[in-house]
Amino acid sequence: MPSDPLEFDPLLASQETAAPLASLPVVTRPRLERGHFAYLRATQQGVPPRVAWPRYLGHLGDADDATRVHRMTGWIRGELCAAAARGGNFARARLLRLELAPLCAALPSLESFADGAGLAGFSEAEQQDAYEAAFGTALAQQRRRTALLRRQLLAVHTLEASMAQPVGLDDGCEAWLTDAIAARLAAHGQRTLAELHARVRGDALWWRGIPGIGAGKAAAIRHFLVAHGATLGALPDGETLGSAKAEHPATQARQQREPNIPPEPSPLMPLERLVVPPGLDGRDGRFRAPRTLCLLEADDDRAAVLAWLAAKTPDGGGEPTGPDGRRLSHTRLSYRREAERFLLWCVLERQRALSSITPEDVVAFKAFLQAPPASWCGPRNVPRWHVAWHPLEGALSARSVAFALSVLGNLFAFLVAQNYLVGNPFRAVRPPVRIPRGPDPGRSLGAELWQHVADALDALPPSLASERLAVTLHLAHDAGLRLSELVGARTHDLERVTLRQADGTPITGWLLRVVGKGQKVRLVPVPDVWVERLGRYLVARGLLADPRRAPDVPLLGGVRGAAAVDAGVTGSAVHGQLKRFFAACAAQLERTDPVLAERLRRASGHWLRHAHINDALDGGVPAEIVQQNVGHASLDTTTVYIRTEDARRLALMRRWWETAG
Numbered sequence: 073m074p075s076d077p078l079e080f081d082p083l084l085a086s087q088e089t090a091a092p093l094a095s096l097p098v099v100t101r102p103r104l105e106r107g108h109f110a111y112l113r114a115t116q117q118g119v120p121p122r123v124a125w126p127r128y129l130g131h132l133g134d135a136d137d138a139t140r141v142h143r144m145t146g147w148i149r150g151e152l153c154a155a156a157a158r159g160g161n162f163a164r165a166r167l168l169r170l171e172l173a174p175l176c177a178a179l180p181s182l183e184s185f186a187d188g189a190g191l192a193g194f195s196e197a198e199q200q201d202a203y204e205a206a207f208g209t210a211l212a213q214q215r216r217r218t219a220l221l222r223r224q225l226l227a228v229h230t231l232e233a234s235m236a237q238p239v240g241l242d243d244g245c246e247a248w249l250t251d252a253i254a255a256r257l258a259a260h261g262q263r264t265l266a267e268l269h270a271r272v273r274g275d276a277l278w279w280r281g282i283p284g285i286g287a288g289k290a291a292a293i294r295h296f297l298v299a300h301g302a303t304l305g306a307l308p309d310g311e312t313l314g315s316a317k318a319e320h321p322a323t324q325a326r327q328q329r330e331p332n333i334p335p336e337p338s339p340l341m342p343l344e345r346l347v348v349p350p351g352l353d354g355r356d357g358r359f360r361a362p363r364t365l366c367l368l369e370a371d372d373d374r375a376a377v378l379a380w381l382a383a384k385t386p387d388g389g390g391e392p393t394g395p396d397g398r399r400l401s402h403t404r405l406s407y408r409r410e411a412e413r414f415l416l417w418c419v420l421e422r423q424r425a426l427s428s429i430t431p432e433d434v435v436a437f438k439a440f441l442q443a444p445p446a447s448w449c450g451p452r453n454v455p456r457w458h459v460a461w462h463p464l465e466g467a468l469s470a471r472s473v474a475f476a477l478s479v480l481g482n483l484f485a486f487l488v489a490q491n492y493l494v495g496n497p498f499r500a501v502r503p504p505v506r507i508p509r510g511p512d513p514g515r516s517l518g519a520e521l522w523q524h525v526a527d528a529l530d531a532l533p534p535s536l537a538s539e540r541l542a543v544t545l546h547l548a549h550d551a552g553l554r555l556s557e558l559v560g561a562r563t564h565d566l567e568r569v570t571l572r573q574a575d576g577t578p579i580t581g582w583l584l585r586v587v588g589k590g591q592k593v594r595l596v597p598v599p600d601v602w603v604e605r606l607g608r609y610l611v612a613r614g615l616l617a618d619p620r621r622a623p624d625v626p627l628l629g630g631v632r633g634a635a636a637v638d639a640g641v642t643g644s645a646v647h648g649q650l651k652r653f654f655a656a657c658a659a660q661l662e663r664t665d666p667v668l669a670e671r672l673r674r675a676s677g678h679w680l681r682h683a684h685i686n687d688a689l690d691g692g693v694p695a696e697i698v699q700q701n702v703g704h705a706s707l708d709t710t711t712v713y714i715r716t717e718d719a720r721r722l723a724l725m726r727r728w729w730e731t732a733g
Contacts, residue, residue, distance in 0.1 A: 099292045109232040193537025195645040239300040241266035342456040343412040357427025367490040373426040410479040431500040474503035516682035539609040552684035552702040564624040588703040
């Protein structure tokens, strides 16, 4: 039984269609088979009966008679309800009797709603939030109807497993065909479907010489055999019917099409949906410590991994991907990713439990990450619930492999410390050799690109989206904040201060309280012009321009404005808005400077942080001041960005080259 009754129905692709099936006579007896179940599922999901009939029940004749179509639907429902009642499941019988009312009115598409509401510049997730606020009641009705429909489809799937009788080659013709047709076939040597199938397959004009079976009945019988080709075997295409095709209009209209079979379901499942088979779940892992000494309540490896994730980092600042809907920190998201990949690899590739892994297995996993098979790789940003989700995009760099091994070593160290395992195999394996680079100062916009971005920003028409974009861009560039720090900042984190300098003169300005990595708090100076820009954005959200007098709300708000002033925005939404804006700027730059345009396409919000550090250091701000502003733990990290010595060396070498030449 499919995992989701709303998923693709293979009958839709595998059965040959006849459109139209004009006046095909009825040659089969009323008996539930897969076509009846597929037809009912299709009509339940809104497919018009005149479309579903020729696709699934074409061998029963045409669907021109509306009364016959209605009678067929009622007969199928009645058979299923009776079967459910005979089994004592009266709730299922009542469920199948329900006729779902059509939706009252079609809701606008998300795209048209966003255009009409002026939300085109926001991310899809934010547009969906606003859509929910506007059509909450209608959406709730649709969800209730969808839930009821899903239950009905699941009931049909369940009954199909016990009621649908497959058509087999050993079946007598009288089991599926009408008595008159079966008797005429038996009189000419076709007593079973195997004998009939062999004759139809070997002779295009097989029906000639059988009294009472003409071109019309022959076409209907052939359509029945083709509809059950999965169990009876394939027939040659319609061209082999020869003159029969010319004599009957239904077969003239037949079109052979390649089946659009969906891909096989992938065994790669996210951690929250993964079901590990017995024997590989770790209950009897080779390196499990004595159960009486274990501090965890976890009985298997998956539960132990979840316990490690829960103990790692506090929630906050990430995306709402936890099972309880809470936001997960970026650190915890990356930890989940690495543990998920490793657990899947242990079960699917290594065929052993995580708690039975040896150092040799770790070496093999390291090689796997550097050259994963194509079946493990897929595009980025596919939702975790989607069938196309994969744990990898491609081969990992040496740096990423080293990070993965470090995280998994932390996982095993935790399990050893909790007496779940007796040893840590990752301690015996060295990560791939890589050249330490530290931060890459080259991943920065530079003065020329920043000017282009700033000019494009000023040219945007005024809107809530453009106001938020301006606040984001200038705060990231002028203060060097991380993306998580941007979305976590609030209005009351801003403070207007007057401080006394070393020479005794006072200085007044704005400081922003920022919570950075490791929950470390720092005060970051922000320019007055940015606070003025923020004031215009707050007014657009229906708030006071002065952040000290406005409510304590996130600096970067959602799309619903005053209706939900305390609603913030996720990091992915801000990241997506920045990437779309950079792509639009790159398109403008393509004609004049394609090299810079390509560089801008690769830019992200973090490049603005690099640009701030580079520009501040080049502008003469001391390295220790920049270090405190951006929150670097070590001054060595900040000094990587200093290119003064590189510039001096380049100038001296160029002078020597010119002299020597």
